[in-house]
Amino acid sequence: MKSPAHAKSSSKRNYILQLLTVFVGFLIFGFSENIKGPAIPRIQSDLRLDEMQLGTLLSLNSLGYLLACTFTAYLIRRIGVKVVSLIAFGSMAASGVFIFLSHSYPVLSGSFFLMYIGNGMLEIGLAVLGARIFVKNTGTMMNLSHFFYGLSSTVAPLVSSGLMTVTVFGHMLDWRGVYLIILSLSVVPMIPAVMGKFLGDATLAEDRIPLKAIARDPVIWLLVTVLSFGVISELAVGGWLVNFLEKAYGWESSAAAGMLSAFFLCFTLARLLLGPVTDKIGFTLSLIILAGFSGLCTFAAIVAGEPGAFLFALAGAGIAPIYPTVMALIADRYRKSSDAAITFVVTLMGVACVLGNYFIGALTNGIKNLFAAGAAEGTGLLRGLQAGYAFIGLCALLCSLFAFLLYRHLKRNNELI
Template sequence: MITEQQTNRPAGRKRNRTYILHLATIFLGFIIFGISENIKGPAIPRIQLDFNLNEMQIGTLLSLNALGYLIACSFTAILTRKIGIKWVSMLAFGTMAISGIFIFWAHSYSWFSASYFLMYIGNGMLEIGLAILSARIFVRNTGTMMNLSHFFYGISSTVAPMIATGLMTVTIAGHTLDWRGMYFAMLMLSVLPMIPAAMSKFPSDAPDDATGLQRIPLKQLVKDRALWLIVLILSFGVVSEMAVGGWLVNYLEKSYRWEPSAAAGMLSAFFLCFSAARLLLGPITDRIGFTLSIIILSGLTGVCTFAAIFGGESYAFLFAAAGIGIAPIYPTVMALIARRYPRESDTAITFVVTMMGIGSVIGNYLIGAITNGFKQLFGQDTELGLLRGLQAGYGFIGLCALLCSVFGMVLYRYLKARKQLI
């Protein structure tokens, strides 16, 4: 006689296999995301030299790429409803791999800009897909699991700058890979997470998926003041987080005349602290609350950043320590959204990340503009002008972390007054 327990075993094994494939897609996805975002640190000084760009042009380039990310976020939600998260993820990974091929053949600034823009289209699609999938899968210990997922982003971000620096010096058949070959090699790794994604059935693709029932329309959702405070928190937090990958190596090389390997090592140290924080602090965010965690941790990052700038070269280690505070901000905000808007998580995530993209465009542009403006103020072609420009630009990164903490306080008071703290 076949017992009920025996008949349930195949279904249980199937669920476990599906869950493992989901985790593999998410974890590998964040690894690729970390690589694509943070190999630019060591590459930017070489790109700047090859194309003869100033800091303002670099800031504009990063802003345009953030615009590509924003555009992808705006259409990915619609695409997800049409073809499902599975195929959106496959398309995102494929787009990033193709962009690596285009970057390899980019020998003009316009061609390179277009190729880099395409990479950020893939990044934006991947961001939304992974966020929606994570929100639907991690219904328990949300803060812990969100931080664990983003831990893999931190791990890849830690090793990516050092691997990128090493790859740029590799010679194959008498040809040095340089930054073009490095981008090609690293972005082709995007093929790997396509394997578990292709083998898996995603929640949004299942016929019994209930996430689309009884949705609150976006028009009504945006009337929630808390959602706009979350947008501000995430925007300032992400600018503070993501700008480090593009500006820290540049800052250390030009302000303190550090060797490229040493500067890349400090960026890796930042992401080592970043990764450890996401691995270890997730349970703490679940325990003390998401909003309070954001206030404390983003404030810590702002203090560390300004102390590193004003303390001089001997305090440069605080640039790395700043990663401890900023690391949990993004996954903690995603956990907050998943818990506050359980049925509308995909809509809320898409809206918040899209608005965050606008903030990222403005933020990256401002960093370049502030850096260039202070250079001119203190002497365009002088060492003092360069130093003050870099300090002002990087100071804006620290200011964003402090503003993230400030708006976290506003959100805390708003939710506490309504007894809605999470």
């Protein structure tokens, strides 16, 4: 029999391994998601894609994420969150090899599809693990774990932009080499995942809230809506900001990547510093204020033109806490069925992200063609890009609006968290 001191030491060691898996996992996740900012204009040029094809590419990739969301909770119950996390990291590393070998639009789409399957599994796996181990100061700890996503997201555009110009053995790395190197780092968080023990997979069936009961809860649908609009606004920046600044204002790649990094710097600091605020003033009130701030910054940046470009970066401070705060709310409200609730919300959010990316591409292309057909041909692309980016700001404002409806519902039923 283990002594109490030994058991306590073993428990502490395991908790540290769990934290490392979550924190380093989000660090790698941020890199994989946000190296695409500087890479997308090169991919578009290399494969000769128009904005519609680009939007379709991002949407098809999100389908891989969505597919993973539909089966990950089932896998967690069957084989455990530990094995699921290892499969997710392995899929991401393998996708880096396939992206490196991609020289056509279909092959690249398939490679990104695999990467997003890994991302989707990792998203659910890390969220479930976080919900299980962060039982105190949930908002603070959820924001802290997602801080590591923001940290890597901050440097990812600069790393990506810099590496694409590096020559190795007489060959420039370009975007394919960058994806290979960055995604290969997915093996690093596999080390604490292998060494740790992830408890909580054997929750008794009678202790779980049935999925049908969760689906009948109006709060879960409001959470789906809040998170969907928030995440569309958050993720779209990584895919479209560099493209917008280069094509609308003629910025150099390094300058545009720097602004994307500034966005993620604000994003990262917000997750590091605002977690305790969300615990103090309440999750839903935080969502209303922060999402509204992000939306207003985005619209102000578009209206102000190039001198107001810094407001695109400042918007990151508002949108950053949305995802972890919603996860914290889910973890507190559905403590014994967090895997089912998280999967339900994130899966439907994935559908919205697919439609959101597609719509931004279609709107940008449609407005561009509309102006190109008229007298103001030279402004077509600018107006298209502005319309597409305005949709990103609109999503943040809609996130704030539905967070207000959630706040009103919870307050009316005395269920504010």
